[in-house]
Amino acid sequence: MTQDDMPRSVRDLLRGLDRAALASALPGETGAWPYASLVLVAVDHDLSPILLLSDLAEHTKAIKADDRVSLLFDGTGGLEQPLTGPRVTVLGRAERTTDERSKARFLTRHPDAAMYAGFKDFHFYRVTVERTHLVSGFGKIRWIDRAELASPEAPGLANAETGIVTHMNEDHSDAIQLYASKLLGLSGQDWRMTGIDPEGIDLRQGGQVARLAFDAPLAAGGEARKVLVALVAKARAAA
Structure with missing residues (x-):
């Protein structure tokens, strides 16, 4: 994989997976603690991850206090040597969204979520990506910022x-x-x-x-x- 191939590899990995590990800063008496949890994800056309979160979840409480989050997309499943496989860490800010198209994209990706998406304590969030960190095997490591990661556009x-x-x-x-x-x-x-x-x-x-x-x-x-x-x-x- 060349340096020029890496942004496309990040886009393919994010779009190809339907779940990620969400890391947020959980408030506590002694300061915020890193908190990781499993979430379902749909990735929008501009590569913004879309999440459906409950207000009762610890990660949602953390996001309300600090909107900075990290998402780990793990593409190493099934490999005999996982550390040789690709994974991407996304850094961004999570914000609630009422955009109907985003909701539809998530629910089409995760049809079973429709049973609880309408509950009053569940809301959709969009993560605005600031930069990503790709590790695609030993020595194949690179930070890629939002501008370089931009997806091709197809109007309409x-x-x-x-x-x-x-x-x-x-x-x-x-x-x-x-x-x-x-x-x-x-x-x-x-x-x-x-x-x-x-x-x-x-x-x-x-x-x-x-x-x-x-x-x-x-x-x-x-x-x-x-x-x-x-x-x-x-x-x-x-x-």
Whole structure:
């Protein structure tokens, strides 16, 4: 991996995972203490992590006192030598959000969360990323700031995402299955699309998530259909 590849590696890792370790500063009588907990995450088009947190949780109390947080995205699962695998620490500030599109993106990524997302003590938070720290193996370590991490933009895609995902799941579930089985080599049935961004699509089957990257980033939301059709052709050719 070259230095130029590292920002893309960070984006792929954050988008490819659906959970992270959240570290916050828990207030105490002797000062704030580092507090780490497991949270479910959806990552927005601009790479901002979206969280759904209960007011009763210790990490939420910490965020209300100090909005600075850290999220560890661990991509080392299944490796015989975990320290050779990639992980990214995100530094940012967490703030409550009422943005409906952000809520929809999270709940599509985590459909089971819909059962408690409407509870009065649960609220959505968006983490504004300030910088990240990538460790992708021994000696492959680098700080990457927000500007360098910026994702390619595809105007119109974020607003069209819900319609695209719904259409694919309801009318083209066979295409999604081809993406999973032929392009990603994944087993099992009933894979569903949970998101699309300029650099790829996100899939889920039960508790398993996967990401299929595009060969080239989308330049506009209107390109999504053409690329998704091309991926079906590619999957059928692979079959």
